[in-house]
Amino acid sequence: MSMTITEIEKQLKVLRLSGMLATLESRALQANQSNAGMVEALSWLIQDELDHRSSSLRQRRFKASGLDEMKTLTEFDWGFNPKLPKKEIYELVTAKFIQNGEDALLIGSPGTGKSHIAKTIAHASVQLFQKTVYREAHVFFEDMFEAEQIQNRKKVFKLFTQADLLVIDDLFLRKKMPKDAADYLLDVIINRYARRKSTVITSNRPIEDWGLLLKDNAASSAILDRLLHHGHLLKFEGKSYRLKEAAQRLSRLPNNKEG
Template identity: 25%
Template sequence: MTDALTLAKAQEALQELGLNRCVDLLAPSAEWASENDATYIGFLVRLLESEIDERRTRRLQAKLRAAHFPYHKTLADFDFSFQPSIDERQIRELAHLSFVADGHNVVMLGPPGVGKTHLSVALGLEAIAQGLSVSFVTMQGLVSDLRRAHAENRLESRIKMYVKPKLLICDEVGYLPLDALDAANFFRLVSERYERGAMIITSNTGFANWGSVFGDPVLASALLDRILHHATTINIRGNSFRMKDKLRSGLAQSHVGVVAEQATE
């Protein structure tokens, strides 16, 4: 059998096994092995590692698409010097993701624009890099989705979809008050994830005002009991990043946002 026929036969076998990256790299890998006097094992390892790398990349891309992040921002992109109220060491510790493994929560409180969403996305990206499933949703998008599912008699399956990810990021809690149905649906979701799946929650509203947000102080108390039982609370006090350049150039007056209340367990 000629080298060309042998190569074609090997490519067909790899194709049948679903090793598509190996198919693409078989010929150049064989050439590399010949030029470098590689062993059969060395050639095989090189070929299979390329397949593993390709599959790892595809899985990562699939998880990124499934997460529905509003943008791609990492911890390296965050300007900690602009927000001195944030303990950078604490954020770096959270990036180790033990809170996700333990099914605990992170709550970020602070006025608009101080970096709550950026940090949440950055931690979500760290989780995906470690092979964990992540889902990002705004509070308004979440309750609208659950309300629709309730009307269509498929709330159960929709709740399960939000329970499934290892990390659920719920952004902008408290920006708009909720009606009784939306509040009840969110409470059920939090209850389903309690001690089973980690959450990152961002809010510009102090905990003392959650009774008004959820329209029921008793429900809000029960909700906070579950969220804060195993939680790290981060209070961010400072100016909006959207005003950073103007503030630094002296074109705008520094302003202090509403200070979120410190949570206690």
Template identity: 30%
Template sequence: MEQKQNVLLLGSPGTGKTHLATSLGLKACERGHEVRFFRVADLVAQLEEALKGGTLGRLKRQIDTCELLILDELGYVPFQKQGSELLFHIIADCYERKSVIVTPNLEFGQWNRVFGDNRLTAALVDRLVHHAHILAFTGESYRLRHALSAVQSPPSHSVER
């Protein structure tokens, strides 16, 4: 965080990206840093609502106070042009001023499906990957594996009728 570096945790759902991002955020809080955590779709909705309500500046100042911004679940919901541009400005404002952790479920080449604009997507990726640690999460979903193991191995106790 002192060097304003980013962390990109890429991978499929259920592979531990949010868990690690949350743990890093908690550790930063324990060390006295201000952290903000948003699901990306929720942040975009808040930004759009603030723009409509005339409070966008206030929301941006609140976000600006943090030293670490965690953006979870990028790639699940595509955005309209306005939402993409608002999110771009948040990330651009963070560039080289604070650390950002992002947990996308898409490879970089697929991000334009979320943002809908190739130039904006390229500029966004460029800012995020510069000074970034990129970790790829592979394997199957922990939640799916846990659910399947529960189905495959019935409880050890049974009820007779």
């Protein structure tokens, strides 16, 4: 028994084939105009469904990651800081290091692009359908502390330890660290190291200072030992992109010579 387009659409809704449903009419018209056979027309619809599901999965992964923007390298100004490790950065953005269970530390002066690169890596990970978690460092510690207070530590710990990629951005940006910061970070890093899950950390403080900043040299050594064992250490040197952008904004303001 043949079905009308309307009846087919109803059945596609029942079967939750949203990708096919969205393109059914246009594919039917295309098949009619090109005299396509049933198998060819069906293959178009199946590909539409696969593409729709892939797009939906990426959107869900991005929303769950904690990222607030989709950073790429296309808008990155390489000429401003020519000493940046360009080759190593491009290698990280391929996300191959995540598949290999490796880590990365991006260390350097404020404003040199560490957060941009970290977000770009996280975005690339999402595009590859990997479970990705991005947190600014102070939010990471707040999440861990709050989880303990409401007895939800197991769920949050699972989120941070089982993601394919965890990005902790701007570690030590805030001079005053939480009392249990060393324990929180150590627990997560040790667990991720055992699972061969990749971690990216950015910081404007040299790794030699981490023990002092965490107020725990032993924990700091254990954290760095695991991060660097299968890790990449990239140093960011140069001028601040933020100061450059601020100067550009000021230059566009009308000159006020009065007062």
